[in-house]
Amino acid sequence: MIRIDKTAFITGITGQDGSYLAELLLSKGYTVHALVRRASTSNTSRIDPLLQKIDEQGLPLYLHLGDLSDGEQISNIIFNLKPDEVYNLAAQSHVRVSYDCPAYTGDVTGIGATRILEAIRNCDKEIKYYQASSSEMFGSTRPPQNEMTAFHPRSPYACAKVYAHYLTQNYRESYNLFACSGILFNHESPRRGENFVTRKITRGIASILAGRQRGLVMGNLDAKRDWGYSPEYVQAMWMMLQQDKPDDYVIGTGESHSVREFLEIAFDYVGLDWQKYVTFDQKFFRPAEVDDLIADTRKAEAQLGWKPNVTFQELMKIMIDSDMRAIGMEPIGEGDDILAHIYPDRWWAVD
Ligand code: NDP
Numbered sequence: 001m002i003r004i005d006k007t008a009f010i011t012g013i014t015g016q017d018g019s020y021l022a023e024l025l026l027s028k029g030y031t032v033h034a035l036v037r038r039a040s041t042s043n044t045s046r047i048d049p050l051l052q053k054i055d056e057q058g059l060p061l062y063l064h065l066g067d068l069s070d071g072e073q074i075s076n077i078i079f080n081l082k083p084d085e086v087y088n089l090a091a092q093s094h095v096r097v098s099y100d101c102p103a104y105t106g107d108v109t110g111i112g113a114t115r116i117l118e119a120i121r122n123c124d125k126e127i128k129y130y131q132a133s134s135s136e137m138f139g140s141t142r143p144p145q146n147e148m149t150a151f152h153p154r155s156p157y158a159c160a161k162v163y164a165h166y167l168t169q170n171y172r173e174s175y176n177l178f179a180c181s182g183i184l185f186n187h188e189s190p191r192r193g194e195n196f197v198t199r200k201i202t203r204g205i206a207s208i209l210a211g212r213q214r215g216l217v218m219g220n221l222d223a224k225r226d227w228g229y230s231p232e233y234v235q236a237m238w239m240m241l242q243q244d245k246p247d248d249y250v251i252g253t254g255e256s257h258s259v260r261e262f263l264e265i266a267f268d269y270v271g272l273d274w275q276k277y278v279t280f281d282q283k284f285f286r287p288a289e290v291d292d293l294i295a296d297t298r299k300a301e302a303q304l305g306w307k308p309n310v311t312f313q314e315l316m317k318i319m320i321d322s323d324m325r326a327i328g329m330e331p332i333g334e335g336d337d338i339l340a341h342i343y344p345d346r347w348w349a350v351d
């Protein structure tokens, strides 16, 4: 592989996508700088394997303490580094939580993008910018959704993402910045946060099998999502910044499945009947729901040459196998086989 001698700055490196993106860029030869929040307990578990390699192998990864709410710190970092590419993945990213903390979500998930874009505009307009936009912006608009589909956000989180999305377009048009938005549909992995529905289910199943948990308490099972595999989606982010012109792209699988279907096939994979284990609690329902999301990815396929490989069923198996291993059990193994088959030379660490 040709080594790319570039510098990237990532916000949100400790999250699911940030950790995979850092591994992807480092595997390509990039020097990676990243923003990390100070926490009273460790928040680096997803990147600990990388941190270990900094000392052992001289991995060119540098962490900077800071927060997207602190514009001065963001400006200082960008002025000092003058990176080639900036990937803004940091966010208060939980839709249900955004109803509890709407102003905070607006500040970080929305205005956070302004702070970075302003720093780039004032520092060096050649710096390329990636904005993590979301299918949640489509909200109640009927599927399938593509780059031309109208937005109808249904949560404070989605409203904040719409703001950041339009601001990214505005800085592209007003200041000629190389600013792109990836409108990514739901994507999951063994590194998915534990309070998002897929991981809650796969982790719950492993705990039930291990006798540590009796069942799962859930919310709305009728919602349908277009679920893909995170490592493939961070590749799309990188591809967007390698194009000749900045643009926005929808990234997804083109298939949607309900939360109920995910439960059924996931419990079925381990030989259990989901209905015996699931109860409901109002706290997991949302004041307004997004019913159905299906990505129309024709533009990304045609212009980026991007296509997903991992299917819905395969994703679920990869996640359950990993959660079983994490709890000390022998995995069923189909998920591990799928990964070994599709990605024999994968660039990310084993989950
Ligand atoms: P995660 O929730 O896993 O990660 C979010 C990251 O943002 C974490 O590193 C978190 O740090 C960091 N962060 C949160 N608040 C702040 C703050 N105030 N200052 C600095 N950093 C902060 O998200 P994902 O990896 O799943 O998603 C990445 C991005 O893509 C997010 O912007 C998300 O909204 C968006 N997105 C995600 C999709 C998905 O399906 N995963 C789909 C479409 C868009 P810490 O670890 O300290 O909490």
Ligand code: GDR
Residues within 6 Å of the ligand: 093, 094, 095, 096, 133, 134, 135, 136, 184, 185, 186, 187, 195, 196, 197, 198, 200, 217, 218, 219, 220, 221, 223, 224, 225, 259, 284, 285, 286, 289, 290
């Ligand atoms: P979403 O993901 O809101 O689509 O946002 P999440 O996994 O939280 O919810 C998906 C659907 O499942 C329903 N649901 C539950 N959700 C959670 N979290 N917990 C439950 O117990 C539960 N029961 C049912 C939800 O109501 C919803 O319909 C994710 C985030 O990663 C965003 O940051 C990102 O922008 C979008 O995906 C695309």
